[in-house]
Amino acid sequence: xxxxxxxxxxxxxxxxxxxxxxxxxxxxxxxxxxxxxxxxxxxxxxxxxxxxxxxxxxxxxxxxxxxxxxxxxxxxxxxxxxxxxxxxxxxxxxxxxxxxxxxxxxxxxxxxxxxxxxxxxxxxxxxxxxxxxxxxxxxxxxxxxxxxxxxxxxxxxxxxxxxxxxxxxxxxxxxxxxxxxxxxxxxxxxxxxxxxxxxxxxxxxxxxxxxxxxxxxxxxxxxxxxxxxxxxxxxxxxxxxxxxxxxxxxxxxxxxxxxxxxxxxxxxxxxxxxxxxxxxxxxxxxxxxxxxxxxxxxxxxxxxxxxxxxxxxxxxxxxxxxxxxxxxxxxxxxxxxxxxxxxxxxxxxxxxxxxxxxxxxxxxxxxxxxxxxxxxxxxxxxxxxxxxxxxxxxxxxxxxxxxxxxxxxxxxxxxxxxxxxxxxxxxxxxxxxxxxxxxxxxxxxxxxxxxxxxxxxxxxxxxxxxxxxxxxxxxxxxxxxxxxxxxxxxxxxxxxxxxxxxxxxxxxxxxxxxxxxxxxxxxxxxxxxxxxxxxxxxxxxxxxxxxxxxxxxxxxxxxxxxxxxxxxxxxxxxxxxxxxxxxxxxxxxxxxxxxxxxxxxxxxxxxxxxxxxxxxxxxxxxxxxxxxxxxxxxxxxxxxxxxxxxxxxxxxxxxxxxxxxxxxxxxxxxxxxxxxxxxxxxxxxxxxxxxxxxxxxxxxxxxxxxxxxxxxxxxxxxxxxxxxxxxxxxxxxxxxxxxxxxxxxxxxxxxxxxxxxxxxxxxxxxxxxxxxxxxxx
Amino acid sequence: xxxxxxxxxxxxxxxxxxxxxxxxxxxxxxxxxxxxxxxxxxxxxxxxxxxxxxxxxxxxxxxxxxxxxxxxxxxxxxxxxxxxxxxxxxxxxxxxxxxxxxxxxxxxxxxxxxxxxxxxxxxxxxxxxxxxxxxxxxxxxxxxxxxxxxxxxxxxx
Ligand code: FES
Ligand code: FES
Numbered sequence: 001x002x003x004x005x006x007x008x009x010x011x012x013x014x015x016x017x018x019x020x021x022x023x024x025x026x027x028x029x030x031x032x033x034x035x036x037x038x039x040x041x042x043x044x045x046x047x048x049x050x051x052x053x054x055x056x057x058x059x060x061x062x063x064x065x066x067x068x069x070x071x072x073x074x075x076x077x078x079x080x081x082x083x084x085x086x087x088x089x090x091x092x093x094x095x096x097x098x099x100x101x102x103x104x105x106x107x108x109x110x111x112x113x114x115x116x117x118x119x120x121x122x123x124x125x126x127x128x129x130x131x132x133x134x135x136x137x138x139x140x141x142x143x144x145x146x147x148x149x150x151x152x153x154x155x156x157x158x159x160x161x162x163x164x165x166x167x168x169x170x171x172x173x174x175x176x177x178x179x180x181x182x183x184x185x186x187x188x189x190x191x192x193x194x195x196x197x198x199x200x201x202x203x204x205x206x207x208x209x210x211x212x213x214x215x216x217x218x219x220x221x222x223x224x225x226x227x228x229x230x231x232x233x234x235x236x237x238x239x240x241x242x243x244x245x246x247x248x249x250x251x252x253x254x255x256x257x258x259x260x261x262x263x264x265x266x267x268x269x270x271x272x273x274x275x276x277x278x279x280x281x282x283x284x285x286x287x288x289x290x291x292x293x294x295x296x297x298x299x300x301x302x303x304x305x306x307x308x309x310x311x312x313x314x315x316x317x318x319x320x321x322x323x324x325x326x327x328x329x330x331x332x333x334x335x336x337x338x339x340x341x342x343x344x345x346x347x348x349x350x351x352x353x354x355x356x357x358x359x360x361x362x363x364x365x366x367x368x369x370x371x372x373x374x375x376x377x378x379x380x381x382x383x384x385x386x387x388x389x390x391x392x393x394x395x396x397x398x399x400x401x402x403x404x405x406x407x408x409x410x411x412x413x414x415x416x417x418x419x420x421x422x423x424x425x426x427x428x429x430x431x432x433x434x435x436x437x438x439x440x441x442x443x444x445x446x447x448x449x450x451x452x453x454x455x456x457x458x459x460x461x462x463x464x465x466x467x468x469x470x471x472x473x474x475x476x477x478x479x480x481x482x483x484x485x486x487x488x489x490x491x492x493x494x495x496x497x498x499x500x501x502x503x504x505x506x507x508x509x510x511x512x513x514x515x516x517x518x519x520x521x522x523x524x525x526x527x528x529x530x531x532x533x534x535x536x537x538x539x540x541x542x543x544x545x546x547x548x549x550x551x552x553x554x555x556x557x558x559x560x561x562x563x564x565x566x567x568x569x570x571x572x573x574x575x576x577x578x579x580x581x582x583x584x585x586x587x588x589x590x591x592x593x594x595x596x597x598x599x600x601x602x603x604x605x606x607x608x609x610x611x612x613x614x615x616x617x618x619x620x621x622x623x624x625x626x627x628x629x630x631x632x633x634x635x636x637x638x639x640x641x642x643x644x645x646x647x648x649x650x651x652x653x654x655x656x657x658x659x660x661x662x663x664x665x666x667x668x669x670x671x672x673x674x675x676x677x678x679x680x681x682x683x684x685x686x687x688x689x690x691x692x693x694x695x696x697x698x699x700x701x702x703x704x705x706x707x708x709x710x711x712x713x714x715x716x717x718x719x720x721x722x723x724x725x726x727x728x729x730x731x732x733x734x735x736x737x738x739x740x741x742x743x744x745x746x747x748x749x750x751x752x753x754x755x756x757x758x759x760x761x762x763x764x765x766x767x768x769x770x771x772x773x774x775x776x777x
Numbered sequence: 778x779x780x781x782x783x784x785x786x787x788x789x790x791x792x793x794x795x796x797x798x799x800x801x802x803x804x805x806x807x808x809x810x811x812x813x814x815x816x817x818x819x820x821x822x823x824x825x826x827x828x829x830x831x832x833x834x835x836x837x838x839x840x841x842x843x844x845x846x847x848x849x850x851x852x853x854x855x856x857x858x859x860x861x862x863x864x865x866x867x868x869x870x871x872x873x874x875x876x877x878x879x880x881x882x883x884x885x886x887x888x889x890x891x892x893x894x895x896x897x898x899x900x901x902x903x904x905x906x907x908x909x910x911x912x913x914x915x916x917x918x919x920x921x922x923x924x925x926x927x928x929x930x931x932x933x934x
Contacts, residue, residue, distance in 0.1 A: 013872045016877055016879075016880030017872065019814070116805075193879075193881075194819045194827055194915050242879070244817075244879045277822065665875070698820070699820055707922065707923060708906045
């Protein structure tokens, strides 16, 4: 029976549905002590003194420390793994600030007590004397003359400038019939995984460390913990138990992990820390916060000849794990699915007195796609062309396609996705309804917006990562192990937090080995079980980890084949393998099934000379290329022209994510991604005031949409096989990448007859209303 | 140690006594006092709904009341809605319709859904979306949750 391609139900679900999830905050060890972090209320301040006396004397308090008290504990600062240029500035960043706090929420002291509540009480008693310093929160202001410096010693707030440009870009722009230049501001987004972060640290008698962490990256954690703590990786075990969503915000190695380990070591007790939501808003990375200026050049027939983008990207106060590299993940997508011969992209990284930015779902690619797809509509208006027609005219037709920017897209059929989209959407009907409302002068106007997109994910070919100065590789690893009696254990290096890897990976292995899907057990998220792995982010788990798994499975089959050939006394070439059984070609009654081979491998009574017993193989796969999903999306919105109130009426997504191993899970990924992109278009914005105070610090002020704000989505797929053995592409981020521009394009389209050409992000009722007033006045 | 008081509750059908500080929220009494960790904490401002339980049959965010205020109440948590033999129809519907990804919001969603279905055995999409407004999910985009609740309603009728 084939299970690949079928929507089998998830094996992960039952425990979670019964309330038996192993989320970090659900775990407690005997003797656990609780940590609370004292954070700077100032966006920038010198720490004059920290008085811990009252906190230490408080009930139930075990210990309290300032940053200075702990300074000797660190073997090194929290590292940044992606310094994108030779001279990227990377000021030291420690788990607890020592003399200067540089953003609101920067840890300045820590308290450990017998309970969570007592630790919190005592944290309130820590007296920190601050000398407030001038602060800057806005990227453009941070670069202006005389701006306060986030890091005095650097003498500038500029972190780096990175450029990718083809020859002759200016000439191409000068020669164009039509040139369109636009500016866009993409605000901060706060990831808001519903499970906040958390750690539980235990140090054993020989100094061995176990850290349970709500993380996407147990392997990366282990590696970084050695750098920060000087404890050899070999003595460190990181366990990611059930993790309640991440969306990029649980990739980083935050200070609280090493801090809990240091305290556990000093106190001889396990130490647990659970982030509160209000801490999460300040202390967990944010995404986006980028200003773009982009120029498109085109012929009057609508052939795009050049794209040039300049962007100023907020780093926040420090570089987190991959902060400077986030824009680069979008650096090759400013031409998107279009054939554009001249190309220029520049990023300037900028320090501000704000929470560090880093990967949030899509990471760099939503930013690029937003700019591109919004400007496609602007160009269409300029040319007097239909936006769909303009896209069609420029969509890449042949694959593989090498872009002007240098990378090669392996596969796709963007026209097919667009055709399918128009069919599902029934564009003519939507346009007719729009025309009727305009004709009648209805208060509620209709708009339709498009986004044809592609993206690069499946991070990533190690050589390319090396070339763009990413510190580590992009491979992944898997082990497939037959137990003696025929069940199969699979160990993967990826680390899920809601994506259903256990189910999907079991489907792949069960089909290929010809065993029941329930006979395959998938293990992950514990560095003691899975030694090799590069974890889960950038839509890489299936596109990279899944291929490693495929290859390990092939190696197991190869070894089993050798055993069977030996036992049946035939040559390996005479065997064919299907449905779990090796059969001798031409005499199919001479056969042996793979479970029998597994038993023989373990009994080791009769193996080929020199063969090691056991049937277990590990494969490590380093992809040759990124993964290139793509597709076409459309949003239909209804805008109340009197109040600015905007309602998303329909959302149609047609994606090409290659072969779907489990279509139900794939749809789930698309849906979740759409919700976050739509939220960015209409609701979410992390707001700092000019002094660097975060104003959106709760779910009441930062509007994570509920079920009531979102419609049902219409999703469909077209399929081209990716250039890998499973034909699969990444899917975790497509929805987020494609959707925000489709929605805002729709809002602008609804108001275009009034003369509106732009609505800033997010398109809240107030902003929409303002945009209408501007053209009316 | 601060003063502690005893609270008597009927939790998932069983009388339980739990010692708490007067300021202890019901959610912490359930999680830390009774070890019922299926009730999750996702925020500190009573917005996410991850902590939702039934108190005397009504969905309540258990971070919005003190354990002492629940004295004498019947509390149903996610651990109490099914037996070992099989899932409750609402839980089963979440399996069938992929109503969960990471599962962190899920206990709260299920209990809110149970509350809705006890009042309205045949809710339409709008009603369900409205009823779930106080429960945030960051993974699913809600549609599969809405479908799960509709399917559960049908199964329960
Ligand atoms: S924890 Fe109760 S509503 Fe969020
Ligand atoms: S399933 Fe993850 S928050 Fe809802």
